[in-house]
Amino acid sequence: MAGDSSSERYRQQRARAVEAAASVFAHKGYHGASTADIAESMGIKQGSLYYYFKSKEEALEEVCLLGLRDYVHRMELIVSNDQPFEARLLAVVQSHLSGYREKNEALKVYNDERLYLPESRRRRLKQQGSHYREMLEGMFRNALEAGVVRRNLDCHFAAQSVIGICNAMGELIVRDPQLDLFELTQKCTDLLLIGLSEH
Amino acid sequence: MAGDSSSERYRQQRARAVEAAASVFAHKGYHGASTADIAESMGIKQGSLYYYFKSKEEALEEVCLLGLRDYVHRMELIVSNDQPFEARLLAVVQSHLSGYREKNEALKVYNDERLYLPESRRRRLKQQGSHYREMLEGMFRNALEAGVVRRNLDCHFAAQSVIGICNAMGELIVRDPQLDLFELTQKCTDLLLIGLSEH
Amino acid sequence: MAGDSSSERYRQQRARAVEAAASVFAHKGYHGASTADIAESMGIKQGSLYYYFKSKEEALEEVCLLGLRDYVHRMELIVSNDQPFEARLLAVVQSHLSGYREKNEALKVYNDERLYLPESRRRRLKQQGSHYREMLEGMFRNALEAGVVRRNLDCHFAAQSVIGICNAMGELIVRDPQLDLFELTQKCTDLLLIGLSEH
Amino acid sequence: MAGDSSSERYRQQRARAVEAAASVFAHKGYHGASTADIAESMGIKQGSLYYYFKSKEEALEEVCLLGLRDYVHRMELIVSNDQPFEARLLAVVQSHLSGYREKNEALKVYNDERLYLPESRRRRLKQQGSHYREMLEGMFRNALEAGVVRRNLDCHFAAQSVIGICNAMGELIVRDPQLDLFELTQKCTDLLLIGLSEH
DNA sequence: AATGAATGAGAGTTCATTCAT
DNA sequence: TATGAATGAACTCTCATTCAT
Numbered sequence: 001m002a003g004d005s006s007s008e009r010y011r012q013q014r015a016r017a018v019e020a021a022a023s024v025f026a027h028k029g030y031h032g033a034s035t036a037d038i039a040e041s042m043g044i045k046q047g048s049l050y051y052y053f054k055s056k057e058e059a060l061e062e063v064c065l066l067g068l069r070d071y072v073h074r075m076e077l078i079v080s081n082d083q084p085f086e087a088r089l090l091a092v093v094q095s096h097l098s099g100y101r102e103k104n105e106a107l108k109v110y111n112d113e114r115l116y117l118p119e120s121r122r123r124r125l126k127q128q129g130s131h132y133r134e135m136l137e138g139m140f141r142n143a144l145e146a147g148v149v150r151r152n153l154d155c156h157f158a159a160q161s162v163i164g165i166c167n168a169m170g171e172l173i174v175r176d177p178q179l180d181l182f183e184l185t186q187k188c189t190d191l192l193l194i195g196l197s198e199h
Numbered sequence: 200m201a202g203d204s205s206s207e208r209y210r211q212q213r214a215r216a217v218e219a220a221a222s223v224f225a226h227k228g229y230h231g232a233s234t235a236d237i238a239e240s241m242g243i244k245q246g247s248l249y250y251y252f253k254s255k256e257e258a259l260e261e262v263c264l265l266g267l268r269d270y271v272h273r274m275e276l277i278v279s280n281d282q283p284f285e286a287r288l289l290a291v292v293q294s295h296l297s298g299y300r301e302k303n304e305a306l307k308v309y310n311d312e313r314l315y316l317p318e319s320r321r322r323r324l325k326q327q328g329s330h331y332r333e334m335l336e337g338m339f340r341n342a343l344e345a346g347v348v349r350r351n352l353d354c355h356f357a358a359q360s361v362i363g364i365c366n367a368m369g370e371l372i373v374r375d376p377q378l379d380l381f382e383l384t385q386k387c388t389d390l391l392l393i394g395l396s397e398h
Numbered sequence: 399m400a401g402d403s404s405s406e407r408y409r410q411q412r413a414r415a416v417e418a419a420a421s422v423f424a425h426k427g428y429h430g431a432s433t434a435d436i437a438e439s440m441g442i443k444q445g446s447l448y449y450y451f452k453s454k455e456e457a458l459e460e461v462c463l464l465g466l467r468d469y470v471h472r473m474e475l476i477v478s479n480d481q482p483f484e485a486r487l488l489a490v491v492q493s494h495l496s497g498y499r500e501k502n503e504a505l506k507v508y509n510d511e512r513l514y515l516p517e518s519r520r521r522r523l524k525q526q527g528s529h530y531r532e533m534l535e536g537m538f539r540n541a542l543e544a545g546v547v548r549r550n551l552d553c554h555f556a557a558q559s560v561i562g563i564c565n566a567m568g569e570l571i572v573r574d575p576q577l578d579l580f581e582l583t584q585k586c587t588d589l590l591l592i593g594l595s596e597h
Numbered sequence: 598m599a600g601d602s603s604s605e606r607y608r609q610q611r612a613r614a615v616e617a618a619a620s621v622f623a624h625k626g627y628h629g630a631s632t633a634d635i636a637e638s639m640g641i642k643q644g645s646l647y648y649y650f651k652s653k654e655e656a657l658e659e660v661c662l663l664g665l666r667d668y669v670h671r672m673e674l675i676v677s678n679d680q681p682f683e684a685r686l687l688a689v690v691q692s693h694l695s696g697y698r699e700k701n702e703a704l705k706v707y708n709d710e711r712l713y714l715p716e717s718r719r720r721r722l723k724q725q726g727s728h729y730r731e732m733l734e735g736m737f738r739n740a741l742e743a744g745v746v747r748r749n750l751d752c753h754f755a756a757q758s759v760i761g762i763c764n765a766m767g768e769l770i771v772r773d774p775q776l777d778l779f780e781l782t783q784k785c786t787d788l789l790l791i792g793l794s795e796h
Numbered sequence: 797a798a799t800g801a802a803t804g805a806g807a808g809t810t811c812a813t814t815c816a817t
Numbered sequence: 818t819a820t821g822a823a824t825g826a827a828c829t830c831t832c833a834t835t836c837a838t
Contacts, residue, residue, distance in 0.1 A: 010821080031230025032315060035808060047809085048823050056808065112311070116231060150393075157386050164367020165360055172359065187356050194349075195394035212797085234833060246835080247798045255833065407818085429628030430713060433812060445814080446819045454812065510709070514629060548791075555784050562765020563758055570757065585754050592747075593792035607800080632829065645802050647830065 016042050017052040018066055019106075021059040026105030026174070030060055030113040061121050064114050067106030068128045071099050079135045085143040089162070090189045092136065096166040097181055097188070100173040108174060111167055133159050162192060215241050216251040217265055218305075220258040225304030225373070229259055229312040260320050263313050266305030267327045270298055278334045284342040288361070289388045291335065295365040296380055296387070299372040307373060310366055332358050361391060414440050415450040416464055417504075419457040424503030424572070428458055428511040459519050462512050465504030466526045469497055477533045483541040487560070488587045490534065494564040495579055495586070498571040506572060509565055531557050560590060613639050614649040615663055616703075618656040623702030623771070627657055627710040658718050661711050664703030665725045668696050676732045682740040686759075687786045689733065693763040694778055694785070697770040705771060708764055730756050759789060 020042035024033045035056055036046040053059045074095040078088055099107045114125060140155040149158075165188055173179055219241035223232045234255055235245045252258045273294040277287055298306045313324060339354040348357075364387055372378055418440035422431045433454055434444045451457045472493040476486055497505045512523060538553040547556075563586055571577055617639035621630045632653055633643040650656045671692040675685055696704045711722060737752040746755075762785055770776055 007821095013822085029228070029230060029315065031228060034806085036806095044822095045824055047811090047825065050809065051822065054809095116228065154386060157383075158390075160367060160371065161364055161387075161390055165363050168359060168363020168366060184356075187353060188360075191357075191360055191391070191394065193394045195390065195392045209797085233831080243797090244799055245833090246800070249834070250797065411818085427626070427628060427713070429626060432810080442818095443820055444812090445821075448813070449818065514626065548787075552784060555781075556788075558765060558769065559762055559785075559788055562762050565765060566757060566761020582754075585751060586758075589755075589758055589792065590788070591792045593788065593790045604800095610801085631827080633827095641801095642803055643828095644804065644830080644832090648801065651830095653829065 014052045017049065018059070018062045021053075022063045022066065022106040022109055025060065025063055025109045025113055030056075030109075030116045035059075057117065057121065060109070060113060061117060061125070063106050064110040064117070064125050065128075067099075067108070067110035068125065068132070071095070071107060072128050072132050075132055075135050079139060085139070085146065085148045086189075086193060088139055089192060090185065092139075092162065093166060093188045093192070094181075094185045096163075097169055097173060097185055100170045101181065105174070108170060111170070133163065136162060165192065213251045216248065217258070217261045220252075221262040221265065221305040221308055224259065224262055224308045224312055229255075229308075229315045234258075256316065256320065259308070259312060260316060260324070262305050263309040263316070263324050264327075266298075266307070266309035267324065267331070270294070270306060271327050271331050274331055274334050278338060284338070284345065284347045285388075285392060287338055288391060289384065291338075291361065292365060292387045292391070293380075293384045295362075296368055296372060296384055299369045300380065304373070307369060310369070332362070335361060364391065412450045415447065416457070416460045419451075420461045420464065420504040420507055423458065423461055423507045423511055428507075428514045433457075455515065455519065458507070458511060459515060459523070461504050462508040462515070462523050463526075465497075465506070465508035466523065466530070469493070469505060470526050470530050473530055473533050477537060483537070483544065483546045484587075484591060486537055487590060488583065490537075490560065491564060491586045491590070492579075492583045494561075495567055495571060495583055498568045499579065503572070506568055509568070531561070534560060563590065611649045614646065615656070615659045618650075619660045619663065619703040619706055622657065622660060622706045622710055627653075627706075627713045632656075654714065654718065657706070657710060658714060658722070660703050661707040661714070661722050662725075664696075664705070664707035665722065665729070668692070668704060669725050669729050672729055672732050676736060682736070682743065682745045683786075683790060685736055686789060687782065689736075689759065690763060690785045690789070691778075691782045693760075694766055694770060694782055697767045698774075698778065702771070705767060708767070730760070733759060762789065 017038070021038045024037045024041055027033075028037065035049050038059065039046045039049045049059075053062070075092065078091045078095065081088065081091075083091075110125070110129075114122065117125070136159040137155045140149065140153065140158045143149045144151075144153055144155065169184060169188060173181070173184075216237070220237045223236045223240055226232075227236065234248050237258065238245045238248045248258075252261070274291065277290045277294065280287065280290075282290075309324070309328075313321065316324070335358040336354045339348065339352065339357045342348045343350070343352060343354065368383060368387060372380070372383075415436070419436045422435045422439050425431075426435065433447050436457065437444045437447045447457075451460070473490065476489045476493065479486065479489075481489075508523070508527075512520065515523070534557040535553045538547065538551065538556045541547045542549070542551055542553065567582060567586060571579070571582075614635070618635045621634045621638055624630075625634065632646050635656065636643045636646045646656075650659070672689065675688045675692065678685065678688075680688075707722070707726075711719065714722070733756040734752045737746065737750065737755045740746045741748075741750060741752065766781060766785065770778070770781075
């Protein structure tokens with residue numbers, strides 16, 4: 001009745017495992033978290049975790065992948081849209097910041113812990129991550145051609161700054177669940193567009 | 200003869216130990232680094248480290264403190280100076296970014312690893328850290344009164360953004376030792392002051 | 399209709415399980431092999447193995463028993479036959495060596511791994527194993543009475559030697575599937591009968 | 598006073614560790630033995646074992662190396678000696694059999710467990726092991742030229758047989774500490790030289 | 797001031813085993 | 818008859834820490 005019950009259950013539980021790992025890694029860091037923590041957080045015993053992951057490292061990789069997935073996907077939507085630069089930038093910031101709320105902690109883990117993955121595992125991540133930054137850079141290059149950003153703008157630097165600011169806000173967002181994301185998004189976009197000074 | 204030779208030597212070695220710990224923590228993270236790593240990096244044996252630190256945790260605390268010390272001190276100098284806002288902001292950014300180069304890796308450790316300290320140990324750090332942010336906020340409030348920044352500016356957010364952008368650049372700086380700090384400082388300050396857009 | 403189908407199937411599958419275990423134990427050793435290895439080797443899942451064995455230990459016992467069964471049986475045939483000593487010895491060697499090929503790996507497992515069985519389980523094996531050696535010893539005693547072997551021969555030692563040489567060859571046989579068993583059998587028998595020296 | 602005390606102690610303890618490992622592996626097999634068993638057998642705690650070995654595998658390698666060392670060395674002496682073939686063969690057998698007594702269990706471990714070492718680690722062993730068999734083979738080739746062994750003798754097979762018989766006796770020797778090695782050596786040599794039959 | 801040796805707690809991982817389905 | 822899921826004990830290995838010297 002309920003569909004492919006056999007592997008369906010597995011997929012569900014594995015998804016739960018990834019989320020549990022995301023949450024634990026986000027709060028304790030990769031090395032600070034134990035597999036027992038993860039297991040407990042999803043209500044199974046430590047050894048059982050290995051039914052879903054071959055290793056702790058694989059768990060980290062999955063979490064990072066999850067963190068990136070929607071994030072990259074949304075960027076693709078934004079870039080393929082036909083809106084003015086300012087609107088796009090707002091969308092980027094909004095997507096990034098809201099990521100910290102919804103997609104709970106996986107994105108934070110990607111930002112903070114991905115370096116603990118061995119080079120081999122990081123490759124897939126890098127592709128997606130670079131893709132993201134390149135799309136952002138491309139957006140700035142378009143804006144440059146359109147004359148809506150400063151002529152001397154270093155697009156690589158600009159992309160990095162957007163990401164940097166958003167990440168800095170991530171700390172605040174995760175720590176304070178009451179924070180008004182709408183307002184924060186505005187402020188970030190304003191800062192990026194017109195800076196802090198009076199005209 | 201040559202001064203208080205016995206305890207002088209101790210102070211020197213202990214300073215070396217803190218630096219060694221800073222370097223190792225910066226590269227491997229607190230949990231990823233072992234006391235053996237630290238000892239080796241300063242040319243002594245694992246056990247000997249405990250002559251200088253009571254525990255690994257204490258080492259982390261010392262590193263964080265070191266990371267903050269000059270950083271805060273330089274901010275105090277900047278704030279007490281009588282220069283225009285733009286020059287001060289530039290000085291802040293410059294101080295922050297150059298910190299990643301000179302003051303070795305202690306600042307990076309403070310940023311990335313301080314959360315692994317238990318609440319009790321974090322108190323002293325918080326004082327200094329808050330002090331820093333408050334000085335920065337104060338700087339913005341002064342600028343607000345002087346009318347050189349936007350009337351609706353959220354000073355707390357502004358301070359956070361400055362720190363966030365600088366931290367984001369830290370990644371780049373640590374990774375690429377050839378990077379031109381002067382140029383980067385300019386770009387950051389420009390971004391913060393006038394944003395990315397044309398006018 | 400086609401016979402007692404239900405339990406017939408069971409018997410077949412169980413036989414397959416014993417053979418699978420034999421193969422895996424022979425290649426990886428008892429402790430080096432996992433129940434998952436065995437299950438995989440017969441195309442079922444780990445848990446299903448317990449439908450055929452109560453424990454891994456029981457599997458080892460069954461394998462050893464299998465390894466001995468035909469081996470002992472053939473010895474019985476040889477001993478009950480009315481041939482001259484030389485022919486009988488040849489037959490023994492042939493039976494032993496070909497055992498490594500045909501009766502797959504169960505005999506090798508008996509030789510190498512039986513010691514991991516607890517005393518209680520080893521009892522049945524010992525009976526059969528001793529029986530084998532005693533038949534061989536008896537063969538030598540007959541030959542001694544018949545005057546076809548050296549007068550001072552220690553029959554116990556002789557039996558042990560036959561087994562020892564054959565086992566040593568077992569390594570070669572299992573490792574090299576091309577090896578000519580007929581030739582090897584000749585060589586072993588020659589060695590045992592006339593030694594290595596010129597007359 | 599007592600020599601290079603610092604590393605001397607270490608060397609001694611490490612030697613004890615190798616012997617302890619030899620003994621435990623010999624009785625329980627590599628996979629059946631735990632590092633806790635080894636540690637306990639030398640009176641230290643499990644973790645401390647890793648002060649002497651980087652891994653359990655390294656321990657196995659060291660044991661095998663130890664098992665081979667004297668064994669190979671004695672063969673070198675025998676081969677370089679200028680004695681008649683019969684005397685040399687006796688010496689080989691004697692050396693091999695007595696190895697099971699004196700050099701305690703390391704040789705047995707080499708024989709039974711070396712296959713559990715990964716290819717990379719086995720290389721050094723193989724050199725020594727092959728060296729041994731080749732020296733033995735060479736001895737037979739010399740005897741062949743001198744006409745003291747059968748003209749049609751397969752020297753490789755002969756060498757393997759010597760080793761095989763001796764190993765088979767090893768089981769007996771280890772199990773029965775009272776066994777008269779001198780007598781057993783004679784019997785083995787006789788068997789190898791003149792076989793079991795009357796003339 | 798520094799070290800070698802040891803410790804013990806805890807980590808990640810494997811695995812024989814169980815059991816509802 | 819067979820499986821997927823889970824368990825818990827055992828195992829190898831790491832590491833912060835201690836201490837006699």
